Amino acid sequence: MxxxxxxxxxxxxxxxxxxxxxxxxxxxxxxxxxxxxxxxxxxxxxxxxxxxxxxxxxxxxxxxxxxxxxxxxxxxxxxxxxxxxxxxxxxxxxxxxxxxxxxxxxxxxxxxxxxxxxxxxxxxxxxxxxxxxxxxxxxxxxxxxxxxxxxxxxxxxxxxxxxxxxxxxxxxxxxxxxxxxxxxLEPGSPEYARLLKEKANMERVLGAGGWGPTVPGSKYEPGESGNGVIALRNRLMAMGYLPRSAATTYDAAMTKAVQVFQMQHGLTPDGVVGQGTLAEINVGPEARLASILVALERERWINMPLGKRHIWVNLTDFSAKIVDDGRVTFETRSVVGQNTGDRRSPEFSDEMEHMVINPTWNVPRSIAVKEYLPMMQRNPNAAGHLRLVDSRGRTVNRANVDFSQYTTKTFPYALKQPPSDGNALGLVKFMFPNKYNIYLHDTPSKSLFGREVRAFSHGCIRLQQPFDFAYALLAKQSSDPVGLFQSHLKTRQENIIELEEHVPVHLVYRTAVTLPKGGVEYRRDIYGRDAKIWAALKAKGVQLRAVGS
Structure with a gap:
């Protein structure tokens, strides 16, 4: 007791x-x-x-x-x-x-x-x-x-x-x-209030018996017909994406409904129900309610002033936003940490203090010894874009080094990549100094932003539009943010622009995010963290409730 x-x-x-x-x-x-x-x-x-x-x-x-x-x-x-x-x-x-x-x-x-x-x-x-x-x-x-x-x-x-x-x-x-x-005592954020409303809505859905049978098969495209299309139609109607319809073919109305569903679930809105879209359509209301309950717990963890202006990075959404007075004023796609080992991006809040233009990439020790040392042991000239630097900051000639004698613990050198268009950090990084060595930055690997799931980095957050992100930040302190940024960029030398007002940065992980006008967008649990949180909440006694209408 x-x-x-x-x-x-x-x-x-x-x-x-x-x-x-x-x-x-x-x-x-x-x-x-x-x-x-x-x-x-x-x-x-x-x-x-x-x-x-x-x-x-x-x-x-x-x-x-x-x-x-x-x-x-x-x-x-x-x-x-x-x-x-x-x-x-x-x-x-x-x-x-x-x-x-x-x-x-x-x-x-x-x-x-x-x-x-x-x-x-x-x-x-x-x-x-x-x-x-x-x-x-x-x-x-x-x-x-x-x-x-x-x-x-x-x-x-x-x-x-x-x-x-x-x-x-x-x-x-x-x-x-x-x-x-x-x-x-409760969080006063609009998100918290909307999550509570959506929790009650989903409990009523459960009380009414859910969304009916799942959709069989593996793929559906516009123009098709048959029992599977009818099941898809019924499921979309039950979930509120499709008005009441007696159509038996995958028509224009169903295509539009699928596209809306895809956009609200972080999927490519092509109107085709492939395996990924079908898997999300078949997720039941119990799982969606669990996501809302986890989001409520996460909202309580961050129950504090977020900042009149702040940066909001939702790892599951692969996005980075600048928020001013509760309104998103800038948004860009992002790439987050790979879902393996210690590469998963952590969740924390800090303050952005400055940006580094034409940055040098100081290769993290873990990457240097786990990835590059084995390469150089096989071929001393491997990763030739990186400088080998000793403890006194001097560049070392690789021809004079026997890499085979070192282990991950005894390797005495640092690796650095000078500023360049091909630098792993791109041409700008945004710094909120923290012990996890996480920051936001540009990248030469632009093709990854076209992927639906963008978990490829070593943990830092790569931005698709880093220059525009910089301009938006600098607009608060300069009448010519583009000119200010470009003047530093043209030097091709590493230099720093301090932010006159530090900007809070929140790295969050939300698989359920409410919409201001009602409804919820859902994202996949890419790192499995929400599953762990839900298991812990259930162990505490939190329950899925079905409420009768």
Whole structure:
């Protein structure tokens, strides 16, 4: 049961309890708690009630609860007879009972409610008080910043979740209207609100029996007819892509519906139902609902100001966008990390500080020793576009090096590619310095942007239109962004343009993204991360719900 640990009290001597309550016998400063305010510091021994003692004991296992109750003189905020305490209790219990509506796991309050009904003493009351406070902190953290810890799910989830201070959260709750405060804990982004709406829509789809039979076969093209085309027609109608129709051939209306479906699922909108499109059409509402629930959890992980202007890179969508005041003002295709080993692009947020024009490619150590060293061991002149550089920055003649004597651990050289049109970074890179050595950059490999799935890099994000991206960034600080950029480019020398205002960069991974006017676009789980998150959410108790109309 959720609250059982809160009722297994730690062994407390009366002397230690007096120290916690009175600040005597044991140094209060030595305890991991904030100093008590003046009104709570001096509590005469005769005024240390059984209720205060019970609260102190029950809160002792939690730093936040100990600090909060110590600062308030161990006064109950949930379980006294005041109208405000009753309002807090009712608001909290209503909120946790509605948790599944928000995509959270249900909370088991059976023991707590039983204990509230069976209170016979101040000690019972103190334990119930702290249990209510712990429930509040658990719910507040879950609804505000997520139920899962990202780094425990996947190595690529390196996002720093903006957790709030528990003591401050409790303190603000006590000062506020309970219902309003609990509502404000949720992310306030339009995306979060739309995801909740689409969650409810998908639950109604499940309640109505789903979208009917899947479509058989492997490929359908305009002009065809037959039972498979009829099944395709029915499926498109059930999903809302095709108006009600009695057509038995793959006509113009069905072609248009397929193209819309393809665009909303990151597929090439050719109007032909090939294997890839058919696989997506046959994904059931249960899987789509799971994607929405995962997106809600991810939205809680990034529950913070994104920046009035920010860069949004959705790895699953292979796109990079500049967003100003909530509106996309620039968008380009991207190539992301390959789905193998340590090449998968990580997810995190940082700030773009500058751009490097005509960059030198300093080959990452991992690439140098895993990819290029074996090549040079077979042929010393391999990868001749790269300079071999020693620890003092001097270029080394390969003819004087016996590459066979080195291992991945002992290789003493760095590899660098000077600025050029053929540089692996292209002609510009955009820097938000981070320990993962990830950045956005140009590339000479332009053909990859024509692919439907664009996961080919070593982890960095390649941009299809890097110059236009640079112009859009520089437009905030220059009346001639094109001229400014081109003047640096023409030098053919590596140089830097600082961004006068740093721009937040968010590398995200969303397989379900809402549309402002309603509906959801879905993308494939290219790295399998959402599958891991969904498995962890299910283990927590999150459930797919079917709601009757």
């Amino acid at each position: 959720l609250f059982a640990p809160l009722f297994r009290l730690p062994a407390f001597t009366r002397q230690t309890l007096s120290a916690v309550l009175l600040g005597t016998s044991v140094s209060v400063a030595a305890l991991p708690m904030a100093p008590m305010p003046a009104q709570a510091e001096q509590i005469p021994a005769q005024q240390v009630s059984a209720l205060m003692q019970s609260i102190a004991e029950a809160a002792a296992s939690s730093k936040d609860l100990s600090e909060f109750y110590r600062a308030t003189g161990y006064k109950p905020i949930f379980t006294d007879n005041s109208a405000r305490a009753k309002a807090r209790r009712q608001a909290l219990l209503r909120a946790v009972q509605a948790a599944p509506e928000k995509g959270l796991a249900p909370y088991d309050t059976t023991l707590l409610e039983a204990n509230l009904r069976a209170i016979k003493s101040d000690r019972d009351l103190g334990r119930a008080e702290v249990a209510m406070a712990q429930l509040f902190l658990d719910y507040a953290r879950d609804i505000q910043t997520g139920q899962l810890i990202p780094s425990r799910i996947d190595a690529g989830l390196v996002r720093q979740v903006p957790y709030r201070d528990g003591v401050q959260t409790l303190t603000n709750f006590v000062k506020s209207n309970p219902q309003a405060y609990l509502r404000k």
